[in-house]
Amino acid sequence: MVDVLSQNEIDALLAALSSGEMDAEELKKEETQKKVRAYDFKRAVRFSKDHIRSLTRIHENFARFLTTYFSAQLRTFVQISVVQVEQLPYDEFIRSIPKMTILNIFEAEPLEGRMVLEVHPNVAFAMLDRLLGGAGTSPTKINSLTEIETIVMERIFSRCFDSLQEAWKTVIDLSPRLEALETNPQFMQIVSPNETIALISLSTKIGDTSGMINLCIPHVVIEPIMPRLSVHHWFVSQKKTSAPEEQEALQHRVHMAKLPIIAELGTSHISIQEFLNLSVGDVITLNKSVDDPLHLRIGEKLKFYGSAGTMKGKIAVQINEIVHEGVEENDE
The missing domain is CATH 2.30.330.10 (SpoA-like)
Incomplete structure (x- = not known):
């Protein structure tokens, strides 16, 4: 992106050149010199800015669907929004989440591989408290989940994947399915530590309780559909017209409609x-x-x-x- 100078910055630059504080010849030499930028091979860039924008757009819809779903289930004020979409190594994601958290490991056919929906304990236990008849507050100290709490959380989070399916419908028809629910990140190794992932962070507020919901999508999982995340594909898919067979089928159904x-x-x-x-x-x-x-x-x-x-x-x-x-x- 090209930086645009304001009028004040242009005036200051001209004043510095005229006073001799800056030398125009040195500026020309700096422009001709090759600029070297450090590249960290452990943080390989696998997602372009175009991909990040598409993922942001998809999961903004996902956040909206989740807000509607949890508001109906919990019968209280719920607000979910996308904070950021970034790419980072899987190991860095594991080190950034709490030692005790709610990890929903799921698959989404036809994609091959596993993904993770991480829910901060404050948010998860506020949902649990609300479902069990409480006011929707989170306990100050969280040790582990009981068998009943695990079953309740599995049920509510397995249904939220319907919202993910709806959000991705414009790109691909997914069939998400909850595979396991874990609480310790060290027991969850879905890809290699250096594998690049797309991390979608959702800010979540339930009543007076707030926290984060993180969706971890490894690059190797969505690599087959990466071309569909480009802006060009979105415009082409929007301009596509229905096939002649679809038009004939629609015309046949209209002709067969009964009118009083x-x-x-x-x-x-x-x-x-x-x-x-x-x-x-x-x-x-x-x-x-x-x-x-x-x-x-x-x-x-x-x-x-x-x-x-x-x-x-x-x-x-x-x-x-x-x-x-x-x-x-x-x-x-």
């Missing part, structure tokens, strides 16, 4: 008392004569004028005129 057609002989207004006194043989006078055209309605909308008759011994209606758009119906 009503042939209206006329209308009449009677009082409640007259309605209650009706008996067999009574005649109700309509507002139309025998010579007036019948109103044919599609649903509740007037579309045709017709006349009554019979065909092969059955009552039928013949269409005489099409009612065009904009023609107002005249009630007599």
Whole structure:
């Protein structure tokens, strides 16, 4: 990215050149010299800025879906948003999370490999407290999970992967499935320590409790679909038109749709008392004569004028005129 100088910075630079504090010839020499930038092979850059932007966009939707899901499950105020998306070695991610935390290890077919959804203990136990009827507070000291707590957490976090599936739908149809729930990061080795991962950090607030939810996606897992994360692929996929087979199938379904057609002989207004006194043989006078055209309605909308008759011994209606758009119906 090119840095743009402000007017004050330009004035200061010109003043320094005119006063002799800076030498224009030295500046030219510095521009011609080759600039060397240190490269750390342990922090290999596998995700481009384009990939990072796409992952950010996908998981902003994921955060929105999670907010809706947890708000409904916990019946309290929940706010989840993406803080940052970065790439770093897997070993650095393991060292950055607490020694006791909630690690949801899952797979997402058709991708091969495992990913991790790490939930900070403050957030996880606030959810657990809320699900068990509490106010949604987190204990000050957390040792380990009981069998009941493990089952409850597995159920709530396994369902949240539906939100991940929905967020990734524009790129690929995933089928996430919770494989295991761990609490000790040292027992979780899904890739080699130097493997580059994409770390999506989600800021989470449940009532008065706040913490982080981290989604760890190894590069080796999503490497087969990396081309789909480019902006070019997004624009091309948006411009794609449906195939002829899909258009024919859609047209066939539209043609097979059933519509209610009503042939209206006329209308009449009677009082409640007259309605209650009706008996067999009574005649109700309509507002139309025998010579007036019948109103044919599609649903509740007037579309045709017709006349009554019979065909092969059955009552039928013949269409005489099409009612065009904009023609107002005249009630007599």
